[in-house]
Amino acid sequence: xxxxxxxxxxxxxxxxxxxxxxxxxxxxxxxxxxxxxxxxxxxxxxxxxxxxxxxxxxxxxxxxxxxxxxxxxxxxxxxxxxxxxxxxxxxxxxxxxxxxxxxxxxxxxxxxxxxxxxxxxxxxxxxxxxxxxxxxxxxxxxxxxxxxxxxxxxxxxxxxxxxxxxxxxxxxxxxxxxxxxxxxxxxxxxxxxxxxxxxxxxxxxxxxxxxxxxxxxxxxxxxxxxxxxxxxxxxxxxxxxxxxxxxxxxxxxxxxxxxxxxxxxxxxxxxxxxxxxxxxxxxxxxxxxxxxxxxxxxxxxxxxxxxxxxxxxxxxxxxxxxxxxxxxxxxxxx
Amino acid sequence: xxxxxxxxxxxxxxxxxxxxxxxxxxxxxxxxxxxxxxxxxxxxxxxxxxxxxxxxxxxxxxxxxxxxxxxxxxxxxxxxxxxxxxxxxxxxxxxxxxxxxxxxxxxxxxxxxxxxxxxxxxxxxxxxxxxxxxxxxxxxxxxxxxxxxxxxxxxxxxxxxxxxxxxxxxxxxxxxxxxxxxxxxxxxxxxxxxxxxxxxxxxxxxxxxxxxxxxxxxxxxxxxxxxxxxxxxxxxxxxxxxxxxxxxxxxxxxxxxxxxxxxxxxxxxxxxxxxxxxxxxxxxxxxxxxxxxxxxxxxxxxxxxxxxxxxxxxxxxxxxxxxxxxxxxxxxxx
Numbered sequence: 001x002x003x004x005x006x007x008x009x010x011x012x013x014x015x016x017x018x019x020x021x022x023x024x025x026x027x028x029x030x031x032x033x034x035x036x037x038x039x040x041x042x043x044x045x046x047x048x049x050x051x052x053x054x055x056x057x058x059x060x061x062x063x064x065x066x067x068x069x070x071x072x073x074x075x076x077x078x079x080x081x082x083x084x085x086x087x088x089x090x091x092x093x094x095x096x097x098x099x100x101x102x103x104x105x106x107x108x109x110x111x112x113x114x115x116x117x118x119x120x121x122x123x124x125x126x127x128x129x130x131x132x133x134x135x136x137x138x139x140x141x142x143x144x145x146x147x148x149x150x151x152x153x154x155x156x157x158x159x160x161x162x163x164x165x166x167x168x169x170x171x172x173x174x175x176x177x178x179x180x181x182x183x184x185x186x187x188x189x190x191x192x193x194x195x196x197x198x199x200x201x202x203x204x205x206x207x208x209x210x211x212x213x214x215x216x217x218x219x220x221x222x223x224x225x226x227x228x229x230x231x232x233x234x235x236x237x238x239x240x241x242x243x244x245x246x247x248x249x250x251x252x253x254x255x256x257x258x259x260x261x262x263x264x265x266x267x268x269x270x271x272x273x274x275x276x277x278x279x280x281x282x283x284x285x286x287x288x289x290x291x292x293x294x295x296x297x298x299x300x301x302x303x304x305x306x307x308x309x310x311x312x313x314x315x316x317x318x319x320x321x322x323x324x325x326x327x328x329x330x331x332x333x334x
Numbered sequence: 335x336x337x338x339x340x341x342x343x344x345x346x347x348x349x350x351x352x353x354x355x356x357x358x359x360x361x362x363x364x365x366x367x368x369x370x371x372x373x374x375x376x377x378x379x380x381x382x383x384x385x386x387x388x389x390x391x392x393x394x395x396x397x398x399x400x401x402x403x404x405x406x407x408x409x410x411x412x413x414x415x416x417x418x419x420x421x422x423x424x425x426x427x428x429x430x431x432x433x434x435x436x437x438x439x440x441x442x443x444x445x446x447x448x449x450x451x452x453x454x455x456x457x458x459x460x461x462x463x464x465x466x467x468x469x470x471x472x473x474x475x476x477x478x479x480x481x482x483x484x485x486x487x488x489x490x491x492x493x494x495x496x497x498x499x500x501x502x503x504x505x506x507x508x509x510x511x512x513x514x515x516x517x518x519x520x521x522x523x524x525x526x527x528x529x530x531x532x533x534x535x536x537x538x539x540x541x542x543x544x545x546x547x548x549x550x551x552x553x554x555x556x557x558x559x560x561x562x563x564x565x566x567x568x569x570x571x572x573x574x575x576x577x578x579x580x581x582x583x584x585x586x587x588x589x590x591x592x593x594x595x596x597x598x599x600x601x602x603x604x605x606x607x608x609x610x611x612x613x614x615x616x617x618x619x620x621x622x623x624x625x626x627x628x629x630x631x632x633x634x635x636x637x638x639x640x641x642x643x644x645x646x647x648x649x650x651x652x653x654x655x656x657x658x659x660x661x662x663x664x665x666x667x668x
Contacts (some may be wrong), residue, residue, distance in 0.1 A: 135581050135584070135585055147518055150518070150525070150526055151526065182570070184481055184484070184566060184569040184570065184573075191484070191566070192484055192485065192566060215573050215577075216569075216570045216571075216573040216574040216577060217573035217574070217576050217577030217580075218577060219574060219577055219578075220577060220578055220581045221577070221581060232518060232525070232526060232567070233566070233567060233570050235518040235550075236516065236518065236550045236567050236570055236571050236574075237550075237570050237571070237574045239518075239549050239550040239551035240550040240551070240553060240570075240571045240574035240575050240578070241574050241577075241578045242551050243549075243550060243551030243552060243553055243554060243555070243575075244553075244554055244574070244575045244578040244579055244582075245578055245582060246551075247469050247554045247555060248578075248579060248582050248583070248610070248614060249582070250469070251469050251610045251613065251614070252586065252606075252607070252610050255606040255607070255609050255610050256603050256606045256607075258606065261602065262602070262603055262606055264602075265599045265600075265602035265603050266599075266603060268595065268596070268598075268599035269590050269596055269599050269600060269603070272586075272589040272590045272592065272596055273586070273589070273590075275589050276582070276585045276586050276589050279585065280582060280585070
């Protein structure tokens with residue numbers, strides 16, 4: 001069988017390799033054409049894998065003696081040559097895997113992608129693209145860049161739009177994905193020079209279904225398929241959403257369990273709360289692709305648990321299966 | 335009696351003058367040393383006021399024949415000389431009122447403040463400062479700038495910190511308010527040049543109780559009293575919070591009322607939901623002061639209802655009562 005192969009860096013995330021292995025075993029059971037190369041401490045991996053039922057043909061282990069820690073910087077990618085992150089990236093570079101998933105540190109990972117798997121032709125700045133949950137049933141929105149780059153020029157934003165459009169078509173099956181520009185107002189004249197110039201370029205580009213500016217208050221309203229922005233603003237917006245969502249859900253939880261009377265009523269609403277939490281839980285949307293890297297490169301939240309790793313591995317699998325890299329490359333030269 | 339006088343521009347907001355008048359009458363009943371000069375259509379105002387119980391000594395009407403509309407731009411402040419916004423600003427400029435409250439369009443209001451009531455000495459860019467609700471009981475955080483300026487330099491951010499510190503002491507009675515810099519990470523080296531430079535200046539300034547960078551995911555966690563940022567990022571962050579809060583509360587509302595069974599359980603939790611909603615409802619925090627303007631200038635949400643106008647008028651009253659302008663000016667020269 002021709003496997004879709006993921007190099008899975010299981011080290012360096014906050015919760016250790018057990019949730020990573022659990023998530024991988026789950027997905028391997030579901031996708032028979034998936035192979036995962038677990039990259040990390042061989043001994044620990046052997047122990048964890050031997051205690052979990054799986055098809056051995058779908059599993060490989062690649063030993064790595066070092067770990068990129070959360071506090072490590074960009075240069076540690078050069079220094080820690082036998083780290084699991086570097087080894088996993090090399091598997092992708094050498095064609096032994098079709099994509100990488102990691103829960104490790106963000107900055108070294110982006111640097112590692114640049115150094116080891118390189119960028120696509122014509123792309124100066126790849127963009128980090130998470131999936132934003134929305135209040136529209138079964139609809140999510142792609143937001144990029146959220147911090148791979150702090151400063152972007154208008155051409156970067158146009159490339160983000162082209163790449164995300166190709167991704168949406170390939171992975172999400174959306175025929176003509178709508179693209180908005182994150183801005184502080186709807187009018188064409190709003191924002192910094194970056195946004196005014198990007199607006200003009202996006203509007204003029206026939207490959208992009210540009211629908212105008214979008215304010216951050218509508219980020220989770222499912223109005224568009226793709227939102228492009230510079231990495232600094234995208235990071236601020238994404239974390240504000242996450243923080244508010246988490247805080248509000250916690251506040252509600254504590255308010256409805258404050259008294260026994262409330263607790264009893266809340267029990268009857270358990271399913272209702274679960275529905276809302278599932279929709280807006282960032283664990284279900286923990287993965288972000290580095291779009292513009294010359295292969296499929298997914299980063300999962302540093303604090304990923306089994307649910308989060310599973311979601312990100314599945315995104316990686318889907319991106320491989322739908323040949324995202326070649327489709328994005330093709331869109332860039334059109 | 336020596337009145338604290340607010341010039342209240344009642345025209346130009348989305349909901350007309352009735353909620354504005356209702357809010358004013360409520361506050362006038364509570365604060366016997368408050369006088370409100372209602373600025374707008376005299377005939378309509380006379381009609382509304384005559385049907386509401388109030389002390390006539392606390393009320394004046396200033397007729398204005400024009401209205402700054404929501405779609406109006408900066409230059410309409412120059413063009414519409416007899417608009418309620420311009421007339422209200424002139425009352426402040428001429429010393430007939432101690433502060434202004436408006437629910438009118440933001441950009442013309444900021445321009446009007448610049449042209450008519452001017453800026454404080456030493457302030458190049460006044461900052462819009464709303465109050466952010468937090469999950470800590472009775473604690474709110476001040477965030478500025480949220481869009482009075484799109485681009486700021488490091489010195490502006492230091493001035494924001496100094497002014498907001500003086501405001502917090504005067505109005506909120508906080509002895510040594512903590513100040514954070516909004517950024518994409520906690521480390522000193524994070525962010526654009528603006529942030530790195532601002533970090534150094536804030537750290538070196540002995541008048542500011544600077545505690546470092548703060549990520550937007552912690553905006554509503556009540557960790558600090560004041561958060562400074564450039565107007566573009568502040569606007570993106572604030573609207574992301576508002577949008578996520580509103581969307582999530584709506585989602586919960588619809589989930590818990592989907593079936594009769596759920597509705598009945600939800601009735602028993604009505605108070606719990608109200609507690610959370612009241613904390614995070616932006617209506618209760620609808621007002622933002624333009625800090626650095628040479629008088630007290632408050633903008634209420636364009637879609638303000640009675641609750642929102644009441645909250646903003648009360649903030650205006652408190653700022654006047656606590657002599658905010660002089661205290662901020664004093665802090666700036668220290």
